Amino acid sequence: MGLFGSFLSKFSRAKASIEDLDEFRRVLIESDLGVNVADQIIETVKREKAENLESAVTETLKSFLSTQDRTISISSGKLTTILIVGVNGTGKTTSAAKLAHHFKANGKKVLLVAADTFRAAAVEQLLTWGKRIGVEVVQGAENADPAAVCFDGATRALKDGYEILIIDTAGRLHTKSNLMDELGKVRRVVEKVTPIDEVLFVLDGTTGQNGISQAQVFSESVPLTGMIVTKIDGSTRGGVAIATEKALAVPLKFVGTGEGIEDFRPFDPESYIRELLT
Amino acid sequence: MFEGLSNKFSDVFGALRKKGRITESDIDATCEELRVALLEADVALSVVEKFVERIRQRSLEILPVIRQSTQQSQEIYGVINQELIAILGGAARRIRYAKQPPTIIMLAGLQGSGKTTLAGKLARFLKEDGNTPLLVAADLQRPNAVTQLSVLAESINVPIFAPEPGNGVGDPVRVSRDAVEYAREKLYNVVIVDTAGRLGVDAELMKQASDIRDAVKPDETLFVVDAMIGQDAVRTAQAFSEGVGFDGVVLTKLDGDAKGGAALSIAELTGKPILFTSIGEKLSDFDYFYPDRMASRILGMGDIQTLAEQAKKALDGDSAKRLEEKFVSGEDFTLEDFLEQMQAMKKMGSMTKILGMLPGANNAAMKKQIDAIDDKELVRTQAIVQSMTPEERRNPKVLNGSRRSRIARGSGRTVTEVNSLVDRFSAAQKVMKQMRSGGGMPKGMALPPGMGMPAAPRIAAAPKKKSRSGNPAKRAADEGR
Numbered sequence: 001m002g003l004f005g006s007f008l009s010k011f012s013r014a015k016a017s018i019e020d021l022d023e024f025r026r027v028l029i030e031s032d033l034g035v036n037v038a039d040q041i042i043e044t045v046k047r048e049k050a051e052n053l054e055s056a057v058t059e060t061l062k063s064f065l066s067t068q069d070r071t072i073s074i075s076s077g078k079l080t081t082i083l084i085v086g087v088n089g090t091g092k093t094t095s096a097a098k099l100a101h102h103f104k105a106n107g108k109k110v111l112l113v114a115a116d117t118f119r120a121a122a123v124e125q126l127l128t129w130g131k132r133i134g135v136e137v138v139q140g141a142e143n144a145d146p147a148a149v150c151f152d153g154a155t156r157a158l159k160d161g162y163e164i165l166i167i168d169t170a171g172r173l174h175t176k177s178n179l180m181d182e183l184g185k186v187r188r189v190v191e192k193v194t195p196i197d198e199v200l201f202v203l204d205g206t207t208g209q210n211g212i213s214q215a216q217v218f219s220e221s222v223p224l225t226g227m228i229v230t231k232i233d234g235s236t237r238g239g240v241a242i243a244t245e246k247a248l249a250v251p252l253k254f255v256g257t258g259e260g261i262e263d264f265r266p267f268d269p270e271s272y273i274r275e276l277l278t
Numbered sequence: 279m280f281e282g283l284s285n286k287f288s289d290v291f292g293a294l295r296k297k298g299r300i301t302e303s304d305i306d307a308t309c310e311e312l313r314v315a316l317l318e319a320d321v322a323l324s325v326v327e328k329f330v331e332r333i334r335q336r337s338l339e340i341l342p343v344i345r346q347s348t349q350q351s352q353e354i355y356g357v358i359n360q361e362l363i364a365i366l367g368g369a370a371r372r373i374r375y376a377k378q379p380p381t382i383i384m385l386a387g388l389q390g391s392g393k394t395t396l397a398g399k400l401a402r403f404l405k406e407d408g409n410t411p412l413l414v415a416a417d418l419q420r421p422n423a424v425t426q427l428s429v430l431a432e433s434i435n436v437p438i439f440a441p442e443p444g445n446g447v448g449d450p451v452r453v454s455r456d457a458v459e460y461a462r463e464k465l466y467n468v469v470i471v472d473t474a475g476r477l478g479v480d481a482e483l484m485k486q487a488s489d490i491r492d493a494v495k496p497d498e499t500l501f502v503v504d505a506m507i508g509q510d511a512v513r514t515a516q517a518f519s520e521g522v523g524f525d526g527v528v529l530t531k532l533d534g535d536a537k538g539g540a541a542l543s544i545a546e547l548t549g550k551p552i553l554f555t556s557i558g559e560k561l562s563d564f565d566y567f568y569p570d571r572m573a574s575r576i577l578g579m580g581d582i583q584t585l586a587e588q589a590k591k592a593l594d595g596d597s598a599k600r601l602e603e604k605f606v607s608g609e610d611f612t613l614e615d616f617l618e619q620m621q622a623m624k625k626m627g628s629m630t631k632i633l634g635m636l637p638g639a640n641n642a643a644m645k646k647q648i649d650a651i652d653d654k655e656l657v658r659t660q661a662i663v664q665s666m667t668p669e670e671r672r673n674p675k676v677l678n679g680s681r682r683s684r685i686a687r688g689s690g691r692t693v694t695e696v697n698s699l700v701d702r703f704s705a706a707q708k709v710m711k712q713m714r715s716g717g718g719m720p721k722g723m724a725l726p727p728g729m730g731m732p733a734a735p736r737i738a739a740a741p742k743k744k745s746r747s748g749n750p751a752k753r754a755a756d757e758g759r
Contacts, residue, residue, distance in 0.1 A: 026323055032508040035317050088531060089390030089504065118559075119395075120433075121426035128421035128445055173533055176559075178654075204390060208320030208508025208539065231389065233477050240508055259389075259419075 003031060003237065003276050008057065012050045021045065033239035034209050037064060037246060054277060061273050064246040070226070070253050070267060072198055074108070074164070079157055079194050081165045085183060085222060086202035087214055088171030091230035093122060095202050095256055096168040097129035098264040099228075103164045104135060111162040112137045113153030115146040115186065116170035126168055133261060146170060146182065147189040154193035165194070174217035184221045198225045200253065205231040205238035212240070212247045219248060229267075230256035300350040302338065308354070309334045321539035322512045325365075325546045332361055365542055366569035367551040371526065373404075376497045379467040380412070382458060384494065386487050386522050387502030388514060389475030392530035394423055396502055396556055397472040398430030399564040403554075404468050405436055412466040414457040415440035416450040416490060419474035419483075427472055434561055437466070450474065450486060455493045471496070484521035491522055499524040500553065503540055505532045511540045515548050526553040529567065533557045611710050613671040613703060617663045620656060661689040662699050674700055 007024045010016070016024075021042055028038035041060055048056040074080045084096045093116065100110045112135055116122035123139045130137035138156060140149035150167055157165040169186060172179035190196055201224045203211050218224060229241040232255050241252050257263045294300065294308050309330050316326045336357050344353045375381045383400070385393045394417065401411040413431045415438060417423035424444035431438035439457040442448025454471050461469045473490055476483035491499060501524035507514065518524060527544055532555050545552055552567040663671065665688030670677055677685075677700055686693045 029317060029323050030509045030512075032320075032510065035314055087506070089392055091390060119426070120429035121422045124422040124425050125420070173531060173559075175533065204504070204506070206388065206504070206508060206510040206514070207506050208510075209318050210320065210506045211508075214506075231477065233480075 003027060004057065005276075005278050007045075008053060008277060011045055012053045015050070016045060028239075031237040031239035032208055032243070034212075034243040037239075037243050040064075058273055058277065061276070062269070064242055065269050066245055066249045066251040068249070068251045070251050070269070072226075072253065076163075079162060079165055080198070081154065081157075081167070081190065081194050081196045082198040082200060083167045083169065083187065083190070083196055083222065084200050084202060084228075085169050085218055085224075086171060087173050087204075088119075090171065090202045090204040090207075091256060092116075092171060092202045093125050093129070093168050094259070095200075095228050095230060095254070095264075096126065096166050097133060097135075098256060098261055099200075099254070100130075100135045100164075100166050101133045101261050102264060103166075104133060108163045109161070110135050110164045110166065111153065111157045111160075113150055113165065113167040114139045115149050115153075115167050117141070117144045117146050117149060118170040122168075122170065129261075147186045150186050150190050151193060154190050158194055174214045180217065180221040183218075187222050199223060200226050200228050201250065202228045202230060203238075203241055203244065205229050205241070205256075207240050209240065209243065212244045215244050215248050215250060219250065224248070224250045226251050226253035228252075228254040228256060232257050294351045294354060297351065300341065300344075300354065302341065305334060305337045305341070305354070309337075312358075316539065316542075319539035320506075320508045320511070320543075322509055322543035322547065324512070325543045328546070329361065329365065329542070333358055336361070362542075363569050365546050367545050367567075371551045371553060372566070373553065374497060374525075375467075379465075380458065380461040380469045381467065381498070382469045382471065382494050382496040384454075384471045384473065384491060384496035384499045385502055385528075386473055386499060386518060386524065387475060388477065388504070388507075389420070391475065391502045391504045392556060393417070393475060393502045394426050394430070394472050396528060396530060396564075397427060397470050398434060398436075399556055399561050400554070401431070401436045401468075401470055402434040402561050403564050404470075405434065409468045410466045411436055411468040411470055412457065412461045412464075413438040414454060414469060414471045415442070415444065416454045416457075416471050417474040418442055418444040418448045418450050418453070419446065421445050423472070423474070430561070437464075451489045451493050454490045458494050469494075484517070487522045498526060498553075500526050500528050501544075501550070502528045502530060503544060505529050505540055507540045511543045512547060515544050519548055519550075524548075524550060526551055528552070528554045528556065530556040533559075533563070611707055613663050613666065613674060614668070616703065617660065617671070620660050620663070658689070658691060658695070659699060662686075662691055662696055665689040674703060 004024075007016075007020065007027070010020065024045070025038050025042050028041060029035065033041075041057065044056050044060040045053065072080070072082070082099065084092050084099075086092050096112060100112050103110050112126060112130055114123040114126040114137055116126075117140055127137050127139065129135075138149065138153040140146075140152065146169065153167065154165060156162075167186075167190070169183065170179075172183065174180065187196060187199075199222045201215055201218055203215065207214070215224065215227070227241060227244065227250055229238045229252060232238050238255075244250070245252055252267045255265055255267050257265070293311070294304065297304055312333065313326055313330045316329065317323065321329070337354050340353060340357065344350050347353055373381070373383070385397055385400075387393050397413055401413050404411045413427060413436055415424040415427045417427070422445065424440050424442070428438055428440055439453070439460055441456065442450075442453055450473065457471065458469055460466075471490065471494060473487055474483060476487065499522060501515070501518050501522075503511065503514070527548070527550055529541055529552055541552060544550070552569075555565055555567045557563045557565070662685060665685045666677075670681060670685075682693050682696050682700075686696050689696075
């Protein structure tokens with residue numbers, strides 16, 4: 001049963017009572033959609049006649065979501081470069097590996113770059129993943145300048161004819177301006193070699209409203225082209241991803257649902273909304 | 279830390295403060311704003327409702343009493359402050375050490391909450407306190423978690439027990455049990471067990487955690503929570519509380535702008551105290567959690583106590599004493615001392631972090647100023663001083679044009695910058711001379727960054743060298759004959 005289903009079926013039979021609306025609002029807020037989004041949905045329910053309710057709520061939900069393309073555009077015969085960014089502990093390295101696996105399964109030649117030279121053993125973590133999925137990993141020395149590692153990776157990707165280059169950057173809290181500057185540098189340096197096609201922001205699905213602020217600040221250093229929301233399981237709804245997409249119009253592209261390399265799928269807004277409403 | 283939350287509180291109070299006389303409807307309006315502010319700060323909905331209701335009740339109760347008060351908004355503020363402290367845990371609690379060492383501390387939490395980093399920080403913290411901690415790598419799940427902990431252990435010079443390579447290989451329960459045995463044998467007095475992160479719903483991993491718990495019988499099980507967690511905090515805390523059980527909470531990543539609502543939610547919902555906070559990337563960015571400080575911080579009152587403690591820690595005893603002696607003996611404060619102070623300041627963290635702890639740091643104007651501060655200024659200043667010869671540092675008067683241009687080249691700065699540093703330094707030296715002669719700090723004299731005297735103000739005027747009396751009898755008495 002989706003998040004809205006039981007309420008909508010109730011509301012479409014009879015006019016919603018104040019208690020029911022309060023309860024509905026509570027459920028919405030508890031899924032981390034935020035006060036703003038929750039209020040707009042409640043307004044829709046209050047405004048619409050019972051028979052139009054479902055389509056009206058669908059429209060409201062759609063209006064929150066970006067209309068941009070959610071696929072990663074890959075031009076054949078040319079290198080596609082993807083930068084993975086986000087705060088600490090959201091699952092960047094795991095997502096980078098999952099993404100690499102996703103492309104490899106589609107027959108692409110993929111190169112990973114371990115540009116997290118800051119966290120102890122982060123490079124080894126990606127190397128282990130690389131071995132498991134059979135993808136080459138470019139690494140630098142620990143505490144090496146991440147921009148230099150990325151430069152090496154990009155150069156090598158071009159030279160050896162890779163089709164996809166995925167760069168895993170170090171986690172950084174968005175409030176550290178020096179680290180955000182470093183990210184800007186990584187981008188500038190890579191772009192000297194090859195254009196960056198995608199910057200994917202990794203958002204922890206258990207994050208609250210702070211997620212919006214994270215994405216906001218990151219987008220000031222590197223223009224974000226998409227999001228990956230992670231750690232989504234049966235109970236975590238990751239409503240903040242919707243709130244963030246609404247606030248910044250950055251499309252959610254992938255959803256990470258577990259620890260396995262296959263626990264990763266493209267985000268499909270149509271079926272997401274259908275799921276919520278049933 | 280908690281900035282967002284305190285911003286909102288500041289806004290709520292700003293509106294209230296403008297009212298001379300507070301009515302019941304003002305309280306209702308304030309409570310409504312407070313409700314939205316707390317929800318946006320990711321405080322769990324049920325906690326928000328209870329908290330706001332308590333505030334409303336108590337405010338309404340005191341309303342008749344404070345009718346005569348000229349600062350009614352202050353009284354309401356007091357109510358909120360008290361309630362915040364009450365929720366955040368009343369008094370801070372310390373680690374409970376076992377009567378029979380070793381004391382066993384087990385860390386549990388969601389994936390990515392920062393357990394492994396925290397294990398390192400906690401070990402360092404306890405070691406500084408005179409303990410002999412042993413780190414145990416029992417996260418055999420996440421790729422290279424064992425390596426990560428080993429690297430951390432090495433950097434803080436703490437032994438690690440890591441018999442298994444991890445990456446899915448090995449039995450964490452056995453590792454933990456063996457570790458305790460090992461600690462007993464080698465007389466380590468604290469054992470810190472880093473376990474694998476798990477999702478709240480993962481029954482299998484939850485079972486593993488409770489198996490570890492049963493095997494080692496920890497004295498403290500600490501639940502590690504990311505300060506940025508949202509409404510999920512409720513479910514997560516409950517899952518861990520039922521699945522593993524915990525005695526205390528550690529909040530991590532508090533240096534972000536997370537509004538930190540999780541702290542309120544978890545403390546209220548589980549009734550367990552928050553023991554520690556982790557506030558930065560350096561292994562030293564770790565401290566006890568102080569509910570009263572946090573409450574005053576949330577309300578925009580600043581965190582002077584933490585600042586003072588950090589200053590004390592950063593200026594190590596010896597150098598502070600040396601500075602004091604210099605000051606008393608009338609020796610000049612040199613650029614060498616200045617350099618030492620700058621290095622101490624750097625140990626305290628970035629300038630922005632330090633200033634963020636000051637009262638009023640959350641109001642918009644002050645925030646803008648703080649944001650405009652360039653933390654690299656300290657680095658540049660240090661580079662200039664380090665490009666000087668020892669003689670130049672001791673006696674800046676020798677700095678002629680050619681020396682200055684050499685220093686500029688050496689430090690990669692311009693001659694103008696070198697000049698301005700030297701000028702500011704001589705001005706500061708003058709100020710210190712005046713202070714020593716009891717003149718106090720002249721008004722409007724600003725010290726260049728890093729030139730304050732953190733440890734010195736206790737000293738009054740230096741004892742003057744006693745002049746010998748012209749009267750032979752009196753001189754004899756003076757000299758104690």
